Amino acid sequence: MDSSLNEKPLISVVVPVYNVEKYLKQCVDSIIAQTYKNIEIILVDDGSPDSCPAICDDYAEKDSRVKVVHRQNGGLSAARNSGIKIAAGKYISFIDSDDFIQPVYIEQLYLTAEASGSSLSVASYSHEEDKLDAQLKTEFKVYSDEEALKEILIERDFFTSACDKLYLTKLFDSIKFPEGEIYEDYAVMPMLFNEAKKISYVNSKLYFYRKNSESITKSVFNEKHMQYFKTAEKVNEYIKNNYPEQLNHAINRDTNMAIAFYRKISQSDFSNSDITTDLIKRIRNGLRLYMNSTYPLIKKLTAIAISVSPSAAKLFLKYKK
Numbered sequence: 001m002d003s004s005l006n007e008k009p010l011i012s013v014v015v016p017v018y019n020v021e022k023y024l025k026q027c028v029d030s031i032i033a034q035t036y037k038n039i040e041i042i043l044v045d046d047g048s049p050d051s052c053p054a055i056c057d058d059y060a061e062k063d064s065r066v067k068v069v070h071r072q073n074g075g076l077s078a079a080r081n082s083g084i085k086i087a088a089g090k091y092i093s094f095i096d097s098d099d100f101i102q103p104v105y106i107e108q109l110y111l112t113a114e115a116s117g118s119s120l121s122v123a124s125y126s127h128e129e130d131k132l133d134a135q136l137k138t139e140f141k142v143y144s145d146e147e148a149l150k151e152i153l154i155e156r157d158f159f160t161s162a163c164d165k166l167y168l169t170k171l172f173d174s175i176k177f178p179e180g181e182i183y184e185d186y187a188v189m190p191m192l193f194n195e196a197k198k199i200s201y202v203n204s205k206l207y208f209y210r211k212n213s214e215s216i217t218k219s220v221f222n223e224k225h226m227q228y229f230k231t232a233e234k235v236n237e238y239i240k241n242n243y244p245e246q247l248n249h250a251i252n253r254d255t256n257m258a259i260a261f262y263r264k265i266s267q268s269d270f271s272n273s274d275i276t277t278d279l280i281k282r283i284r285n286g287l288r289l290y291m292n293s294t295y296p297l298i299k300k301l302t303a304i305a306i307s308v309s310p311s312a313a314k315l316f317l318k319y320k321k
């Protein structure tokens with residue numbers, strides 16, 4: 001091994017793997033191709049039923065930096081937590097196995113973290129490959145934990161995804177992803193910011209975030225989406241106790257999610273009237289506060305339309321993309 005690798009700290013890259021044989025090689029190849037070489041790549045096979053387990057083992061045979069964990073299926077959070085347990089790096093990053101990263105991704109996040117003295121650094125992402133950035137940048141923003149929390153609540157510079165970020169691994173000494181739940185990223189991000197205290201952000205699109213229709217959060221509406229509000233209740237309680245000035249932003253985010261879910265329902269065959277009624281109630285209850293939010297006017301008008309005439313709004317949203 002090149003002795004120069006020892007000059008920079010080891011960085012762990014955790015990749016949960018499940019039923020992504022079509023995309024896995026592109027993902028892992030993009031990590032292997034990183035300009036920052038002192039990495040360990042932890043592929044967590046979460047009981048994948050396809051050829052992914054064999055693909056993971058093949059990479060481990062070819063590259064000593066690749067470690068493979070085979071486990072029974074437990075979901076994304078359980079797979080990430082399994083990777084965290086064996087991670088030996090000073091820093092850790094999470095890559096979804098149907099996504100990929102630019103060659104400078106790890107180096108950019110590492111340099112940003114070191115230059116800013118932050119415990120958590122963030123890059124940007126794109127759904128379009130031709131809009132990804134290729135060069136390192138020296139300019140970045142630094143946020144306090146509360147400022148960073150506000151960013152994800154109002155969905156401005158960066159978002160709740162656990163990916164497109166680099167963390168000091170010790171942040172996870174007391175924080176784990178909630179297993180058996182979706183919206184796990186939103187559940188832990190406020191706590192991670194609180195633990196980090198200082199967060200840096202570089203406006204560079206280095207992470208390709210695939211629009212995978214098989215993902216629960218990206219698919220057509222189903223009852224599992226409503227788990228968001230259970231997560232939000234816990235998050236709102238945490239924010240109320242630790243960042244009370246941000247609580248209104250969190251409540252507006254919940255209203256915005258209810259609007260998004262109502263739109264999904266309008267564009268699908270979903271017909272559970274209890275859930276539809278619940279979403280309408282949430283939008284109506286949050287309407288006054290939402291009108292003073294930072295969300296675009298079109299979303300505010302949509303909220304008004306749903307509140308005043310849900311059936312007419314549903315018909316309109318059915319054909320509006």
